Amino acid sequence: MKENRIMFICLGNICRSPLAEAIFQHKIKEKGIENKYYVESSGTAPYHINDLPDPRTRRVAKERGVHMEHLGQQFRSVDFERFDLLVVMDDSNYQNIKKLNPPENIEIVKMREYDPESKGDDVPDPWYGDYSDFEKCFDILDRACDNLIASLEDQA
Numbered sequence: 001m002k003e004n005r006i007m008f009i010c011l012g013n014i015c016r017s018p019l020a021e022a023i024f025q026h027k028i029k030e031k032g033i034e035n036k037y038y039v040e041s042s043g044t045a046p047y048h049i050n051d052l053p054d055p056r057t058r059r060v061a062k063e064r065g066v067h068m069e070h071l072g073q074q075f076r077s078v079d080f081e082r083f084d085l086l087v088v089m090d091d092s093n094y095q096n097i098k099k100l101n102p103p104e105n106i107e108i109v110k111m112r113e114y115d116p117e118s119k120g121d122d123v124p125d126p127w128y129g130d131y132s133d134f135e136k137c138f139d140i141l142d143r144a145c146d147n148l149i150a151s152l153e154d155q156a
């Protein structure tokens with residue numbers, strides 16, 4: 001297993017990345033492989049440190065049967081040592097992480113590299129939208145998590 005410590009990253013860490021983390025955890029538990037992975041999420045911005053996920057994030061997770069337990073945290077340079085794979089939601093997250101001078105050995109990928117329906121696109125930020133944008137966000141992350149897990153398990 002090459003990349004078993006995974007950090008999902010967005011801007012605020014109250015919508016996309018905590019949802020990605022919760023969906024990923026849910027799926028690896030279903031498969032009985034949760035002990036193979038260590039997963040967290042964070043935001044590049046400090047706006048929501050120690051905040052619960054957005055109420056709409058919590059609602060969509062609950063409606064889809066995915067347990068969420070998270071408080072917002074900001075990505076820190078020390079996390080480059082703590083993780084093998086950083087999964088960012090959009091180009092601006094990617095640029096923000098690059099500004100922190102990541103070491104060469106850490107892998108940084110966009111979440112939708114794993115989405116067969118729209119490879120490499122951004123995961124749109126639902127924060128500015130309405131509840132249906134959170135449902136769309138869940139669907140994107142759900143598909144992408146399936147393929148991310150498949151790809152990680154292939155390497156195992």
Ligand code: 4NP
Pocket residue numbers: 010011012013014015016017043047125126127
């Ligand atoms: P997220 O969405 O990056 O998916 O968590 C956002 C949440 C909050 C803010 C921006 C994006 N904000 O500016 O507070």
